[in-house]
Structure formats: structure tokens, C-alpha cells
Amino acid sequence: MSGMAEELPHPDREDIRLVPVLHALADPMRLHMVRELARIDDEVACGSIDLPISKSTRTHHLRTLREAGVVRIRPSGTARLTSLRRADLDALYPGLLDVVLRAPH
Amino acid sequence: MSGMAEELPHPDREDIRLVPVLHALADPMRLHMVRELARIDDEVACGSIDLPISKSTRTHHLRTLREAGVVRIRPSGTARLTSLRRADLDALYPGLLDVVLRAPH
């Protein structure tokens, strides 16, 4: 029963907090994901970003990013499409994403 | 032996890395310290920022900020004067400090 995969919980824009966002960005793997998402600039299947980590670890990082409000994840068939919440982050912390993406590693 | 308090090690500007900086900022106590340092906008004795934490914990946080390259700490008599490394951070990550300081908590 139940037709579709569950919608995953996301914080509303006004519930996004700075410390969790910074914490979400302060990890090399997650930062790499965010940079890839920004480069592609579209919804993307989470798995298409290749990382030297296991599936479960990738899920864990995506959850951290989602719960902090950095990415939005939408079920689509068997896959989940992930995208950066650029508008929300730019509205709340203008320039943060830009500088993090442009910064030298 | 040894006349003065030791100079503490700081990373050069070109050795500052984004992930440690974000990690240093991604803690409520350290973020509060950074905001206070920015508000005062001068060298300040570390202890003059009052926080609901012990002396040793404050030292620990200051070390994290210093090693990441966020603050500079200079011995001065019995005290240590702390200041934000604004110029370095603004040069490396223009806008980062501004948005973090201006952002709602």
C-alpha cells in the first residue's frame, strides 16, 4: 500500500539556523557534494556524485545537509533528486554560498 | 630561564583552509566569541568576554580559533590579547565574516 516514497522533512526557510549550516559545510565530503551540486546547477540523483565513501555514509551526509537546510531532496521514482537551496541560503546568508563555492580548497 | 610568555603558533594567511575555518565558526560559543571580537573591533583580553564556560574550555575554544586562522593571540604581560584576523579572512573568503556576523542567530 501507499503509493509513493515518503517526502523527506525539510526545515522551512525561517527555521534554518546558521550554526547547523556552517557545521554541514565544515566537512570535506559534504563540501564536495555542495560544490558538485552548484556546478551542475540542477536537480541531480544523489548517487551520480561519486565519492570515495559507502552508500550509507553518503545517505548520512545528505541527511545532515538536508536537515540543516542546505539541500532539498525530492523522491522521483527509484531515485532521489537533490538540489541546492540557493534561494533560501542567499536570502538568509547573502554571499555565504558564493564565497564557500569560490574559495580555494 | 626564558624571559617572556611564548609566542603562540598561527597559520600564515596562505595556510588557512576553509574547512577548519567553517568548523571553528560552527560552534555557538566560538561564534559568540567571534561576534564579540568583531563588535569590540580591537585587541581584547580573552577573559573579558564572559561566557558560561570554564577557563580551560575557553582556552580550548581560543586554540581552535587560533589554529584555524580566525583569531590572532599575542602575549602581553600576564594577559593575552586576542583579535580577529579580519584582513586575512576578508582576503581569502571575502564576505564570509560579514555574512556570519550579520546573520540572524
Added chain:
DNA sequence: GCCGTAGTACGATGAGCGTCGTACCAAATC
């Protein structure tokens, strides 16, 4: 219906971190 694909859930593990108390150190002042 059956299998492959994409991803989550759960439990475990090892490392790191935030916190503290106590002991210690250096400088200034008495």
C-alpha cells in the same frame, strides 16, 4: 511475479570534540 537498481534504516565502531577540574606557569604587585 522476479530481479536489478537506488536508496534508507539500523547497529557497531573508532575517532574527535566540548566540557570540566586540578595542577601548573609567568608576570605584576606587594
Added chain:
DNA sequence: GATTTGGTACGACGCTCATCGTACTACGGC
């Protein structure tokens, strides 16, 4: 020299986190 003051060093404790493997679920195609 003794005391006070501002801060570090060290060890400990508990919690969180990054990582993994395995088991499981949901969807799509055969």
C-alpha cells in the same frame, strides 16, 4: 619572596560524528 591574576597543560568523561556492513524497502523493467 609571597600573593594574586590571567592563562595554559593534562587527563578524564560523555557525547557526537564519520564511517562501515548488513538488512530492508520501493520503484521500474523484464
